[in-house]
Amino acid sequence: MEYINDLQVAEKAMDIADTPQSERFGFELYYPKVSRSPEIQKIYGLISKVARSNATVLIQGETGSGKELIAGVIQSQSLRAKNPYVTVNCAALPEQLLESELFGHEKGAFTGAYTTHIGKFEQADGGTLFLDEIGDMHPSTQAKILRVLQNQSFTRVGGQKTINVDVRVITATNKDLWEEMEAGRFRADLFYRLNVVTLHVPPLRERREDILLLADYFRKRFAAEMKKNVGPFSEETKQLLYNHSWPGNIRELRNLIERAVLVVNSNQDIMPKDLAMTGKDYFAAGGRDRRTEERKSVTLPTLDLMELERHAITIALMRSKWVQKDAAQLLGISPRVLNYKIAQHKISHDSWRRNAV
Ligand SMILES: Nc1ncnc2c1ncn2[C@@H]1O[C@H](COP(=O)(O)OP(=O)(O)O)[C@@H](O)[C@H]1O
Ligand SMILES: [Mg+2]
Structure with a gap:
């Protein structure tokens, strides 16, 4: 994919940059990749290598540095580009809600679960699930994520049935996961499972x-x-x-x-x-x-x-x-x-x- 360091191209890209996915066609110019930073170019080089695999990708970088955009670029260049792309912000929800959001729940699983809820993993079947702010995830949820990554299967909250899915997972965090792991807040086994391909997005002040x-x-x-x-x-x-x-x-x-x-x-x-x-x-x-x-x-x-x-x-x-x-x-x-x-x-x-x- 061409790298945009030319404003005219950027101008073309800008019309479609924020178009909802359902209205998009073709997969070249969806995300504005305005940069001449060699480090960002390196990231895009890596992306084109890993995008077509099913490897789990971890994107680390400060808030606002472009992690979500990079996740979108990976999805758009992957073989799953036309399949669902589902995103979840793991920091936005308390533990129990996040679990039912991710794995879904059966009717009656807890007070307020009036209907069966299909979780994000099921929604993303065949496609990609972007787990944003994974560094903020509760350890018990981390354990469940690890299980899905290993087995590609899980059960809904309050459910018995094993549900099989084919989901590629991309994660992002603004925390130093290594530090989080050493402090005991992030599970080592999940860290190593996620750390297969890690992209470090430099903050803007380091690419002036x-x-x-x-x-x-x-x-x-x-x-x-x-x-x-x-x-x-x-x-x-x-x-x-x-x-x-x-x-x-x-x-x-x-x-x-x-x-x-x-x-x-x-x-x-x-x-x-x-x-x-x-x-x-x-x-x-x-x-x-x-x-x-x-x-x-x-x-x-x-x-x-x-x-x-x-x-x-x-x-x-x-x-x-x-x-x-x-x-x-x-x-x-x-x-x-x-x-x-x-x-x-x-x-x-x-x-x-x-x-x-
Ligand atoms: N290379 C880039 N070119 C143009 N816009 C960008 C680029 N990188 C990030 N952005 C824009 O900057 C904003 C923040 O990026 P985002 O991916 O949401 O950051 P993060 O997920 O790291 O918080 C978004 O509006 C995004 O479209
Ligand atoms: Mg973000």
Whole structure:
């Protein structure tokens, strides 16, 4: 499958990207795969190898990094593409409900079970079941999942009959399953069963080359959706987008751009003030609009030391209008050290390039 790193192709893809599966035809362009990150390309390379097998796939990555989208791509490239694709968010339901959701229940299995319920495994028969947020699943449900994976059979809650299914399972989690396993919260046997093919989706801040590409893709996509003429991002807006740490990853970017396209005046460039109610403060607050809360308490967007450093440097630079000497003073470090760290974090600003010799 071709990888989209070209906006014109992305524009074509955008029309059908969010079309419900029942209305889709062909399987090439359903999911917008806007990226020029080598790591994402590697993932797509792997996908084309594993998609046509029945291997269980585990997708790990932060929330909003594109795991669900990748699961969809696998399904669309698999031999089961025309068969049911059923998704379940394992974090959304309490244990008992999740079990009846997954395996179904017989009439009278518990109070409130007035009718027989067909579970997701049965619904997905012949196709693919996507178990999202599997790291949040209760250990007793984990044991049941393991059994289905091993035997391709199960019983409905409150039922006796063994039901056989042919289901390919794709799972995703934003947790480190290895850590969860070591802490005793995730079953080792299930972990090893799921860990046959693992795809690690890097967070957006680790593939900054994708930020403006995606931002432009969403800008065009939402402008088309809203039938609105929208100018490009101003240089300052680009700098803010590029340097932000994106704790909510692509979902955060998407929501931000959707809102910007909504509020910007027609035919105008997108300026920092259009990015969020509070403009730059949104970025200074790590992507959360905390202008009022911030006065009361300082909330750290992350505890990752390198990220915090980058964050502090970006804020200091913004406050000092990108004059490095002033930012260094704010940070209590020498301009030399700041310069080194700026290079290390690949922070950039247009005014520096203009002044460069
Ligand atoms: N490479 C990409 N190109 C375009 N849109 C993307 C890409 N990856 C993710 N998205 C979009 O970003 C949003 C979040 O992705 P999603 O797969 O739901 O993340 P996750 O499951 O990891 O939380 C979705 O709207 C999705 O369509
Ligand atoms: Mg998700």
